[in-house]
Amino acid sequence: MMVVRLLYFAWLRERLGCAEEEVALPPGIGTVGDLLGWLRGRGGAYAAVLTETARIRSAVNQDFASDATPIRAGDEIALFPPITGG
Amino acid sequence: MMVVRLLYFAWLRERLGCAEEEVALPPGIGTVGDLLGWLRGRGGAYAAVLTETARIRSAVNQDFASDATPIRAGDEIALFPPITGG
Amino acid sequence: MAFIRVGPEDFDLGTEMAALRAAAGDIGAVASFIGIVRGGAAAPMTAMTLEHYPGMTERAIASMAAEAETRFALSACRVIHRTGRIPLGGQIVLVMTACGHRQAALDATAYLIDWLKVAAPFWKKEHLADGTDIWVEARNADDSAAARWQTP
């Protein structure tokens, strides 16, 4: 089991009802894309919200990531909408 | 005789030793270029300074002018180097 | 080194100018940009809330400021981005740059605000006059604005 820390921001945070969680991932979850698929498998809000993949961005250890970015035990993985600052 | 007011700025003012003068022009002086020629005809500093025509700009009644710009009695005519503000 | 601050406190342009000057040494040009909460036309707004990613936001801004300092030969640079609820007319963001010549200062300021819009993790929520809250959608125009700074 690989433990990672997940952060959610903006409407993802609101619609998931969760800002931050630690999850233990089963074997075979090696990338951000794998993680998204696994989270959707939880059903409920996760299934509904995380299917909007065109509107979801990610960061791994505070660097912008893509679905292909590898993830490792202890990583901080953030999921959020496209940025609207400035 | 046509009376006009002449203003000089920056190094033209310094080298001519004059900031402002009223002059009565003889007939036949119809443009800024004519005026420059007539002023050079005064000799001395006027002949020396006003030959640097590539480095002299003009304004007639506070609008930028060229050698071809017509001048009339009562006009305010300024001679100065290229601008260096801002 | 650029000065960067991310947090709820407001800022005063004159005070920031003095701090920039103190850090900058011999300079010929200072350019600045301030973003402000605007009422908008379509759906009148009363306030905005800025959410950010603590840690990553500061790192992302530090990285783009360091890039700007090198690229535009800046003598000093300040970026302040507010978070939390900001009322209509409130200041959101300040970018201020100092260097030898005007074009570099103006370009560096445009560069930083363009990149802040697309590469610093902030999210804006609008509080509308009718009581509803709306997360602002990202604009493709912002990606285009930032992309013009990409060197081939």
Added chain:
Amino acid sequence: MAFIRVGPEDFDLGTEMAALRAAAGDIGAVASFIGIVRGGAAAPMTAMTLEHYPGMTERAIASMAAEAETRFALSACRVIHRTGRIPLGGQIVLVMTACGHRQAALDATAYLIDWLKVAAPFWKKEHLADGTDIWVEARNADDSAAARWQTP
């Protein structure tokens, strides 16, 4: 209507920002540029004197500010240009613009400072550390900078 001031008095950026805001109404962006007397590298300078053409200078600036207000849909605009002797590190010029969006504010500021350099009658004399005084020569680069705003 733009606010324009030409004269010896110094200015404070924070105060000018407050005055701009008071005139501007609902805006999303404020950009500004300040030019400063720079020591320079080749011939160290101790001060600069700015001469102008009273009357024509104010008219020329009012005309370019009116043009900028229309072209960039500005909500407010301030131009302050100092005259007389200004020591090393002193402020020479301020351009400040307010409007709805960032690109227009940044462009209007660049437009105004580019045009001030070539179309407002000011002349700079440098007072060098060795006691000599030199009138600054106009730079072709300034004409090029202003020319980029010419529409065909």
